[in-house]
Amino acid sequence: MSTYPDLNGKTRDDAWALLTEWVSSESLRKHCLSVEAAMRWYARQAGEPEDAWAMVGLLHDFDYERHPTLQQHPIEGAPVLRDAGYPEWIIRAILSHGDLEETFPRQSQLEKTLHAVDELTGFVSAVALVRPSKAVADVKPSSVRKKMKDKAFAAAINRSEMVEAAALLGVEFDVHVASVIDAMTENAEALGLQGVPVSPSS
Numbered sequence: 001m002s003t004y005p006d007l008n009g010k011t012r013d014d015a016w017a018l019l020t021e022w023v024s025s026e027s028l029r030k031h032c033l034s035v036e037a038a039m040r041w042y043a044r045q046a047g048e049p050e051d052a053w054a055m056v057g058l059l060h061d062f063d064y065e066r067h068p069t070l071q072q073h074p075i076e077g078a079p080v081l082r083d084a085g086y087p088e089w090i091i092r093a094i095l096s097h098g099d100l101e102e103t104f105p106r107q108s109q110l111e112k113t114l115h116a117v118d119e120l121t122g123f124v125s126a127v128a129l130v131r132p133s134k135a136v137a138d139v140k141p142s143s144v145r146k147k148m149k150d151k152a153f154a155a156a157i158n159r160s161e162m163v164e165a166a167a168l169l170g171v172e173f174d175v176h177v178a179s180v181i182d183a184m185t186e187n188a189e190a191l192g193l194q195g196v197p198v199s200p201s202s
Helices: 012-022 026-046 050-059 075-083 088-096 109-129 141-148 159-169 173-186
Strands: none
Touching: 012 026, 012 050, 026 050, 026 109, 026 173, 050 088, 050 109, 075 088, 088 109, 109 141, 109 159, 109 173, 141 173, 159 173
């Protein structure tokens, strides 16, 4: 039986409406869609309800544009979700992905997965966008590792945290990267990462 059966009647359309109300940045919306895709992929592998896990991914950064500081996000978003009728397990999972580990330690597989895919989806997107094809399908774990060594590339993303999060999830890092790439490839068009035609070399 699923650990997370109850969405309190909330649908993906409800979550998308809330996200688009709070987030105007196209890049942040795409990040949330990337995390949604990765969460759905992992739920499928674990036999957990895909819509439930995906909703956590879609909403995890909904308040970041208005509450961008460590002191605000996602703490100040939690009451908004509560008032809107989202179940407490969703709110707790979102709280656990921030820098609040002492208060909201990542305990469930859902919470560990959200932490593991959050930064990595952003890094994979960045790697895809510097490839000639701009296609996430062309990204390989080896190219992700290579870019991780370039400290100037996507400098805001914490490399050690990505590796540690995969270990906490219990997945070897390259396997985790490949899984996230697969999840994002399934949703490449919505993420703007389907690629562009590449002229053959003369």
